[in-house]
Amino acid sequence: MKQKIRKAVIPVAGFGTRMLPATKSVPKELLTIVDRPVLDYIVAEAYASGIEHIIMVTGRMKAAIEDHFDHAFELDTSLRRNGKESIAETLAKGVPTVGAMSFVRQQEAKGLGHAVWSARHIVGDEPFAVMLPDMLMVDSEPCLESMINIFDKHGGNVIAVEQVDPALAHKFGIVSLAEGKDGPLITGMVEKPAPGTAPSNLFISGRYVLQPEVFTYLENQKPGAGGEIQLTDAIISLLGSQEIRPFEFTGRTFDCGSPAGFVGANLHMALGRDGVREAVFEEIRLYEAGHKH
Template identity: 55%
Template sequence: MTKKIRKAVFPVAGLGTRFLPATKAVPKEMLTVVDRPVIQHVVDEARAAGIEHFIFVTGRNKHVIEDHFDMQYELDHTLSQRGKKREQEILASILPKAGTASFTRQQAPLGLGHAVWCARDIVGDEPFALLLPDMLHKGETPCLKEMIEAHAAHGGNHIAVAPVPEEETHQYGIVGVKDRAAKVSEITMMVEKPKQGTAPSNLHITGRYILQPSIFALLATQEKGAGNEIQLTDAMVTLAKSEKFHAVRFDGEIYDTGSKLGFLTANMAYALSDSSLKDAFRAEAKKLLG
């Protein structure tokens, strides 16, 4: 019997240099896609998948993220005084229950693998989800929900993947699988940015993972890799020698909000799916596009 996935880790310590000067004082995870911060969209996905405990690995100047997931009594009182019940309900709906949000500091930018390792004591000895907040997954079924269902059926470790054009595989982390057409398939190989023409498939890693706690022991001794950082992929390659990894194909849309184009595209996509905005937004977009 597989253990239930109760906890999710969100690495939010990055500097967001691609969005300077906007991110000089505002964390990149707090930039908004329509009416909510990027990190809120990702937490919403985790909550919809049944996650009970939200673990944020933060860095310097990221206190705004902690404040966002906390009660702001002055604002709540003002909204109450003005009879803005709907706004109060919206804020209440995104507020984690007491004791279900944890924050730990990554003191130095040593890579994604190190950020995950920083959450080890809060995660404990149980499998956990890892969600990269830059990557928004938009689909009929939340990506993490599909992954948790796959984990319940197969156990082990899981990585969300999606197809990219063959000529672009050198830009991504790529997995090889036993059955490229299957929704869930065992992973046979993982390679970071393979040289053109050498990729084992066109399935790229999309920033959603379910990992066993055994990954922490490997990360504790993992040597620095690409970019002189402790890379999560390196530890997963080692772990795959002793534990199974499955790829879970996500069939929705994915937006990399860590890039300017991806961020702007995400705003358009989410605006067009908002029933209160889509018609007016489409009309305005047509005016701009001619």
């Protein structure tokens, strides 16, 4: 009987160096897109996709993430006492039910592969999802839900990919594809290929559905790019024994770990919000009119 994707691993132990000094004392995952932390959107995508249990892989200086997903009794009491019931209810809805979220400490910063491996005992012997918290992926249907639908049909592993300008392919992890009997299959992955040598224009974009055998490879994985244990290297090791299917995501993806992506995400989300959209358009109008200070 095919197993269901019940658990998602979200690695949140990174330092967020691209967003310094903002991330000196605030976890990058809690920087806000309009009025919600980036991580809130990732967690919402997981639950909307049918995930039952989220495993956060944290590190030092990340206790605020655990607090964010806890029930704040004092704040709740104060809001209700002051007649702000709707705000209190909104906050309450964001608190996971008991047992629906776990936290594991990655004690050394050894890379994404090591972070995922740190969650192995909670994941257990079942397929699972990995969601990178920097990558905010927006579409009418959650990216992870689409991937789980592919998994439910075919099993194996599924990796989200997106198109990139071939001239920029050397900046990304690029996949190579071949046509299988039930659609395209990933046959290889190259991390930051030399200009002009990329096997396709599809890059790995931050969502994975993986079989538990990946933990076996991560257990003995030697450091790769940047001297870190890379998840990509372990997935490449799976290629000889398991099918890996691509899901080409065609929505909008924002890399919120970079200033440009973070601002882009804020602008995109703000334009979708009544009461905020108008202020954004007014600021743009003033900027274009020359009122830049």
